[in-house]
Amino acid sequence: MKNVRIGVIGFGSMGTKHAANIQGEHIKGATLTAILVKRVEQAKTFEENSGEKIKVFTDEDAFFNSGSVDAVIIATPHYFHSGLAIKAFEHGLHVLCEKPAGVYTKQVREMNEASKKSEKIFSMMFNQRTNPLYQKVKDLIQSGDLGEIRRINWIITNSYRSQSYYDSASWRATWAGEGGGVLINQCSHQLDLWQWVTGMMPSRLRAFCHFGKYRNIEVEDDVTAYLEYENGATGVFISTTGEAPGTNRLEISGDQGKIVVENGGLTFWRLRISEPEFNLEFKGGFGEPEYWKIDVPIGGTTTGHPGIIQNFVDAITMESALLAPGEEGIQSLALSNAMQLSTWLDNWVEFPIDENLYYEKLQEKIVDLQDNNYI
Structure with a gap:
């Protein structure tokens, strides 16, 4: 062609x-x-x-x-x-x-x-999938270097947005125009990376979204979610657009060590032997596995x-x-939909989510369907 x-x-x-x-x-x-x-x-x-x-x-x-x-x-x-x-x-x-x-x-x-x-x-x-930093995180997990994932924590609060940002367009931060707030807008990339680097989707989650907590908007601007996985792993996802200065820290623990992504760098605390193996063999009471702190070099550039x-x-x-x-776009959206639905129901939401129930609850939030235009 x-x-x-x-x-x-x-x-x-x-x-x-x-x-x-x-x-x-x-x-x-x-x-x-x-x-x-x-x-x-x-x-x-x-x-x-x-x-x-x-x-x-x-x-x-x-x-x-x-x-x-x-x-x-x-x-x-x-x-x-x-x-x-x-x-x-x-x-x-x-x-x-x-x-x-x-x-x-x-x-x-x-x-x-x-x-x-x-x-x-x-x-x-x-576009965050082009970042060599997250590509390396994915490689360390998918190659087995981190071992079986046990915990995922992401605090992503550095997407600060003022009221003037929300006032810049009538469709922003409305159920009718945008369909959500910090989760669907600012956190789409992080929720995509969450499941992309780990290769895992949760079995269920419980979330607490606050709507218009810091800004005069309809939708969520503060979120804390707790996720559970089939293999016993857990996760905590925290985000808001109303804090300054914000934090962007991703921490993933496995039975072979721990990965931390922060300030543009990647650190891997690698266990000399796996935690389950150490636990089985160690008879000394107090003690922990030997580990090495590795500042992982990141090559290439983000395109x-x-x-x-x-x-x-x-x-x-x-x-x-x-x-x-x-086709993978549905994964991160399922996470954000589930977090909103969990808050609306004040209960756990299991995966796959009830798509018809979410749609029904979303329609209840839409009072006036605005006449949106391409912009």
């Missing part, structure tokens, strides 16, 4: 960045050929300044029937992701979708089914959004393996 002709759907802060990356020749084998947007002024300005002819559409059907694109990047508010992706698949187009995959897993499952039926390339914009787009294009043109397969 010659250059993949890409159309960007939605032209807000992320849509413009993705378009600029393609237009700036940061992506090999791709050409920006079209933009679908409801508010055309910014797109028209981009087109005029680009020096090349880019078709700007305001009508979905005209865009999808134009024959001007081979693939789309969806960068709209969350509720539109699934419907637009399904429509793209039905028109034989490849899809790269911004995070999160959607608002509720039921709609994302439909998107995944449409992807499978179309046999087109489907990827998610989980971020351009890296995911390049990987998407390479998958289309060269059949390269996807770093962030679209």
Whole structure:
């Protein structure tokens, strides 16, 4: 295939960045050929300044029937992701979708089914998967160096957001416009990494979400969740947008040691022998396994959004393996949906979650369905 002709759907802060990356020749084998947007002024300005002819559409059907694109990047508010992706698949187009995959897993499952039926390339914009730091964490776990996972703790409170941020767009931090708060917006990447590096989904969780605790918003801005796994491992996930200064610390313990990710570094406390083996053999009363503190070197650079787009294009043109397969977007969303549902029910939520019950409870939160536009 010659250059993949890409159309960007939605032209807000992320849509413009993705378009600029393609237009700036940061992506090999791709050409920006079209933009679908409801508010055309910014797109028209981009087109005029680009020096090349880019078709700007305001009508979905005209865009999808134009024959001007081979693939789309969806960068709209969350509720539109699934419907637009399904429509793209039905028109034989490849899809790269911004995070999160959607608002509720039921709609994302439909998107995944449409992807499978179309046999087109489907990827998610989980750009943190390009970070060599988290790739190394995944490698240490999947290779068995950490042993069997026993505990996962992540405090991620450094995504501070002021009231002015929430006031910047009417769809932000509303059930009707965004479908959630810190979990679905700021923590989509961390919840994706949580299950991606470990290769594990919980069996059940109990969460405590606070809605509008620090800001005048409808949705959650403070969360503490406790998770349990089939192998006996547990996890604690803590996040908020209302603390400063914040913390970003990931700690994963296994029976072969402990991993800590903080301040851009990775430390591995590696046991000389596994904890179960030490416990079986040691007869001295007080004591603990010998361990070595290793500051793990991290090679390579984070390629971020351009890296995911390049990987998407390479998958289309060269059949390269996807770093962030679209079908995996449902995993992190299931975690955030479960945390909200647990709070609403004031009870444990088991996996797989009751998708119909979550959808029913979400609709109860939506009082006025706003007239959202692509931005």
